[in-house]
Amino acid sequence: MVYENPDGIRIGLEVHVQLNKLKTKLFCGCSTEYHDSEPNTHVCPVCLGLPGSLPVLNEKAVEFAIKVGLALNCNIVEQTQFHRKNYYYPDLPKNFQTTQYDFPIAANGKIIIEGEDGEHIVGITRAHIEEDPARLQHMGTIDRSKGTLINYNRSGMTLIEIVSEPDMRSPKEARRYLEKLRSILDYLGVFDGDLEGAMKADANVSVFWGDRVEVKNISSFKGLERALVYEIMRQKNHIRRGGEIVMETRHFDEARGVTISMRTKEEEHDYRYFPEPDLVPLRVADWVPDVRKTLPELPDAKRERFMEQYGLGETHARALTTEIKVANFFEEVASKVDPKDAAVWVSDILKGELNYRELSINAFTVEDIVAVVGLVTGNKITEQSGVEIIRTVLDDGGKPQDIVEKKGLLKVEDDIVAKAVEEAVAENPEAVADYLGGKEKSLNFIVGKVMQKTKGRADAREAREKVLAKLNE
Amino acid sequence: MITKEEVEHVGWLARIEIDAQESDAYAEKLNSVLGYFGQLDEVDTEGVEPTYHVADIVNVFRKDEVTESMPQEDVLANTEHKQEGNFKTPKIM
Numbered sequence: 001m002v003y004e005n006p007d008g009i010r011i012g013l014e015v016h017v018q019l020n021k022l023k024t025k026l027f028c029g030c031s032t033e034y035h036d037s038e039p040n041t042h043v044c045p046v047c048l049g050l051p052g053s054l055p056v057l058n059e060k061a062v063e064f065a066i067k068v069g070l071a072l073n074c075n076i077v078e079q080t081q082f083h084r085k086n087y088y089y090p091d092l093p094k095n096f097q098t099t100q101y102d103f104p105i106a107a108n109g110k111i112i113i114e115g116e117d118g119e120h121i122v123g124i125t126r127a128h129i130e131e132d133p134a135r136l137q138h139m140g141t142i143d144r145s146k147g148t149l150i151n152y153n154r155s156g157m158t159l160i161e162i163v164s165e166p167d168m169r170s171p172k173e174a175r176r177y178l179e180k181l182r183s184i185l186d187y188l189g190v191f192d193g194d195l196e197g198a199m200k201a202d203a204n205v206s207v208f209w210g211d212r213v214e215v216k217n218i219s220s221f222k223g224l225e226r227a228l229v230y231e232i233m234r235q236k237n238h239i240r241r242g243g244e245i246v247m248e249t250r251h252f253d254e255a256r257g258v259t260i261s262m263r264t265k266e267e268e269h270d271y272r273y274f275p276e277p278d279l280v281p282l283r284v285a286d287w288v289p290d291v292r293k294t295l296p297e298l299p300d301a302k303r304e305r306f307m308e309q310y311g312l313g314e315t316h317a318r319a320l321t322t323e324i325k326v327a328n329f330f331e332e333v334a335s336k337v338d339p340k341d342a343a344v345w346v347s348d349i350l351k352g353e354l355n356y357r358e359l360s361i362n363a364f365t366v367e368d369i370v371a372v373v374g375l376v377t378g379n380k381i382t383e384q385s386g387v388e389i390i391r392t393v394l395d396d397g398g399k400p401q402d403i404v405e406k407k408g409l410l411k412v413e414d415d416i417v418a419k420a421v422e423e424a425v426a427e428n429p430e431a432v433a434d435y436l437g438g439k440e441k442s443l444n445f446i447v448g449k450v451m452q453k454t455k456g457r458a459d460a461r462e463a464r465e466k467v468l469a470k471l472n473e
Numbered sequence: 474m475i476t477k478e479e480v481e482h483v484g485w486l487a488r489i490e491i492d493a494q495e496s497d498a499y500a501e502k503l504n505s506v507l508g509y510f511g512q513l514d515e516v517d518t519e520g521v522e523p524t525y526h527v528a529d530i531v532n533v534f535r536k537d538e539v540t541e542s543m544p545q546e547d548v549l550a551n552t553e554h555k556q557e558g559n560f561k562t563p564k565i566m
């Protein structure tokens with residue numbers, strides 16, 4: 001099947017990723033653990049741009065950037081240097097952003113996603129290092145605010161800007177791309193995607209192969225899909241009414257789910273890029289072989305291995321390898337129980353319960369899920385009871401074995417069932433007669449009585465078989 | 474040649490108000506600077522390696538080790554415009 005892209009949709013993404021697993025900022029030793037701190041307590045003369053201060057590059061940041069570049073199948077450039085991107089706005093106190101301009105550290109890569117028609121390749125144009133600006137907080141609505149508060153704690157954090165080719169052909173593909181990117185970065189251990197501001201995207205969108213519009217300020221997967229669906233619909237409607245799409249920058253208003261035109265203030269040449277004189281050039285091409293050796297098994301490779309090693313289907317293998325934490329969790333479980341049972345219980349059941357509660361896999365232990373799977377496969381409890389135990393552990397805490405006991409979930413012993421069948425048949429001669437006379441439904445009535453007598457702990461199918469056997473004696 | 478309009482545009486980018494008289498004067502001054510660069514353009518640089526930095530060194534790094542940040546009161550010491558530990562600016566559009 002060939003996806004023809006009937007509406008000529010092209011989407012490219014520029015994603016800013018904060019390398020928040022670094023201990024310090026890009027050019028100074030300020031700690032990156034500012035998320036729970038008072039404003040302006042993780043700043044120093046360098047990140048405040050005070051006169052006489054000098055930036056010194058974080059070696060680990062460069063190593064991480066190379067790691068990201070290699071994981072995205074990029075070439076690492078021979079020599080690179082930083083530039084000043086000049087603009088006047090208080091989110092960077094120096095009035096310029098230190099960034100890479102003509103020689104990004106990594107370029108010409110690709111990511112494989114699950115596209116509209118199977119595997120789809122999205123080109124990576126470039127990935128470069130730059131510093132994050134401060135967080136501005138407008139007091140009230142932006143147009144009627146009484147002022148703006150500035151907290152420089154975030155200013156100077158290391159960002160990697162990853163720019164894709166306009167290769168995505170639907171909002172769904174764009175979302176899959178972003179998810180895949182997050183997954184890869186998660187595997188690399190260079191960032192924690194759960195922290196606020198860890199990942200932000202700007203999208204370039206065009207329809208009918210026309211001019212592109214840039215949509216800024218997208219901060220979630222859901223937001224990305226919504227912003228793109230809205231923007232594509234807006235462009236199509238505009239064209240249908242005889243309008244023309246002009247290049248512009250629009251802002252995504254997450255609360256209202258619409259994109260709003262912003263006057264483009266600066267153009268590219270207005271930034272007056274020039275080489276950053278305070279930093280010397282970088283020549284790190286010879287680091288590449290060593291960094292490559294530190295690359296972990298990435299999601300695609302892990303998925304393939306899971307299918308081969310554990311005999312999983314594609315859907316399970318994919319669901320279990322998106323997040324490295326889940327993949328590792330599964331492998332531990334699979335080393336203790338049948339891998340196929342492990343896949344069903346971790347992927348279909350546990351993950352569903354966790355998602356519903358917006359919890360991560362850390363909220364459950366390998367030991368507990370192994371216990372639950374053991375109870376079910378050992379025929380001690382029903383599958384439904386297994387699910388109930390997981391829910392109870394998540395909601396109220398406790399250990400599976402204790403919950404089984406407290407809730408009396410153990411399947412009743414065979415003789416108890418047998419006794420209940422005996423009684424049910426003896427106490428309901430009319431129903432028995434009806435069944436023997438050809439009324440199939442009467443069987444259900446008798447089975448119902450058995451379930452009543454065992455307080456629902458008997459397996460319904462087993463009870464039915466036992467009643468049948470008794471009646472056919 | 475730098476025109477009056479370009480001077481005003483650069484002034485706007487730098488958020489500096491420049492009146493009509495000043496823009497004439499700046500245009501003249503900037504043009505003389507550019508004229509000097511024009512002279513440099515004439516130098517024969519055939520076969521000369523490009524210089525990326527005045528110092529002929531590459532790869533200056535520091536380790537990813539935390540150093541102390543400044544106390545909040547020192548950070549805010551030079552401004553009267555503050556609120557709850559933040560810098561405060563007038564409305565930004």
Ligand SMILES: [Zn+2]
Pocket residue numbers: 025028029030042043044045046047048156
């Ligand atoms: Zn700092």
